[in-house]
Amino acid sequence: MFLLEFVGLFVLSALVGLANVSGIGGGGITVPLVAICWGFSTKESIAISGATIFWGSIVRFAYSSGKKHPEKKATQIDYGIVLVMLPLVIIGTTTGVLVNLSFPPIVLSILLALLLFYLSIGSTKTAIKLYKRETLLMKAANTKEELMKA
Numbered sequence: 001m002f003l004l005e006f007v008g009l010f011v012l013s014a015l016v017g018l019a020n021v022s023g024i025g026g027g028g029i030t031v032p033l034v035a036i037c038w039g040f041s042t043k044e045s046i047a048i049s050g051a052t053i054f055w056g057s058i059v060r061f062a063y064s065s066g067k068k069h070p071e072k073k074a075t076q077i078d079y080g081i082v083l084v085m086l087p088l089v090i091i092g093t094t095t096g097v098l099v100n101l102s103f104p105p106i107v108l109s110i111l112l113a114l115l116l117f118y119l120s121i122g123s124t125k126t127a128i129k130l131y132k133r134e135t136l137l138m139k140a141a142n143t144k145e146e147l148m149k150a
Contacts, residue, residue, distance in 0.1 A: 008037025016052055020060055025053035028116045042105040042112070046096075 012033050019026030030049035034040050040048065067076040100108065 004037050008033060012037070016056060020056040025056065027053055028112075028119065031112060042108045043100055046100055046108070 012030065015029045015033070016026040019029060027046075027049040030052050031042070031045045034045040034048050035042060061077070064076045068074070069076050099111075103111070
């Protein structure tokens with residue numbers, strides 16, 4: 001049991017770090033990992049996931065707040081989007097807390113699995129589109145370089 005907790009600590013840290021760097025909170029990774037490695041219930045895992053996402057966001061904000069955007073004259077943090085998204089995030093959080101309090105753990109696990117499946121499909125489609133677009137851009141850049149050399 002101790003080995004599973006120890007390995008879980010490193011795996012959780014790495015995955016949440018990668019999730020945070022990529023711009024997502026990592027709740028979909030945290031909930032099942034906390035339940036498996038430390039034996040918490042679904043409701044407890046969701047609460048731990050929320051705390052993990054909160055602290056990850058604080059660290060990411062502190063790291064990014066003074067940095068400039070690489071392509072335009074602005075900060076890295078787009079405060080306009082923050083103003084638009086914040087009310088929706090608050091509504092989603094409130095709804096999530098009410099759902100967490102209202103449903104039994106098995107229903108929460110099923111809903112979480114369905115949501116993660118749906119989001120995984122969307123993320124995979126987006127990743128494939130981005131890969132194809134970036135591959136075309138790289139081929140175009142290579143062709144342009146070859147033409148310049150000739």
